[in-house]
Amino acid sequence: MTTSYGKLIGASLGPGDPELITRRAWTILQSGARWLYPVKKAEETSYALSIVARGGLAIPDDAEQLIFPMTRDPEILTKAWARAAAHTVELLAAGRDLVFLVEGDASTFSTFGHLARVVRELVPQVEVETIPGVSSFAAAAASTGVTLAEEDETLAVIPAAYGVGVIDHLLDEFDTVVLLKVKPLVDEIIELLDRRDLLATSCFVEKVGAPDERVVRDVTSLKGEKANYLSLMLVQNPKRTRGELRRGCRSRKEALEAASA
Incomplete structure (x- = not known):
């Protein structure tokens, strides 16, 4: 049986003002795609998530965090990235689109580019969309x-x-x-x-x-x-x-x- 994967979408939110969220990103956030958001450690407040919350959107109950620790230790980073990518693939395998919340612009010094690359290495057929934003x-x-x-x-x-x-x-x-x-x-x-x-x-x-x-x-x-x-x-x-x-x-x-x- 062939798995039908959802799309992985990087939604740029701008650097802090929710009024800088583009119409495209705003639409995706309300499309029914499952939200993923980055944190540095478990249960930490997400800055990206706070931008959307200030914009007035309710955070879905099934929104989920991905942990990207703040360290230069290559071993810790490699394991963290591998866990994040593997879990993302697991969620995509359910067939539902995932929207990854990105502060600033997803193509500029963002965790999304690396996450998308590792996910595609694991499952090349996963479709990836990057929504640009204000840096x-x-x-x-x-x-x-x-x-x-x-x-x-x-x-x-x-x-x-x-x-x-x-x-x-x-x-x-x-x-x-x-x-x-x-x-x-x-x-x-x-x-x-x-x-x-x-x-x-x-x-x-x-x-x-x-x-x-x-x-x-x-x-x-x-x-x-x-x-x-x-x-x-x-x-x-x-x-x-x-x-x-x-x-x-x-x-x-x-x-x-x-x-x-």
Whole structure:
């Protein structure tokens, strides 16, 4: 007997404001698909679930959590991902669609992409749909009035965990740099921005779109504070020739010829 699997759907909810949930995601949430939502540990409150709840939708009785622990231990992570994917396949085998709730955008630094990939490795015939949404940095830029890029200006988006050495290099290469998940490195980043004289053109945003959203323009005031996990920085380098990476001293053709020489 051939199993008829349900569809796995990643529903992007935006970073915190339920009014940023797209019409497509809103429709899917009310389609009768079973809800799955991520947590870091059992019985913990889900931020993604809270976004939907603030939007006024009742949480279904059969909504179920998937645990994705906050650790860099590869053994723990591998086991957790395997359990989550196996359970997801088990639920899909009932033939009912599953909608996985994703804060922000499901294609940008999201657990959904990895979950979907592992599920497809286990059962290649499972259909996957990704519903796009508003990313945290796009919402933060709108909230603070920062323009991320104009015309041929350049933009880099990276997790701050790459370290201040990489961040320092990117500030020379890009007009605007977005630093995600800055919590562990706030003090080090502030020191770097101070050395680069970029404090005045940097902005810290925490839990954008949520009721307790926090915007800090005087980023030096954050020194010694513990930032929330859902925090980022927008950094612009006005001293750089805007769009220099694209216009540059060499054309695209010349750059390719130099690389192949």
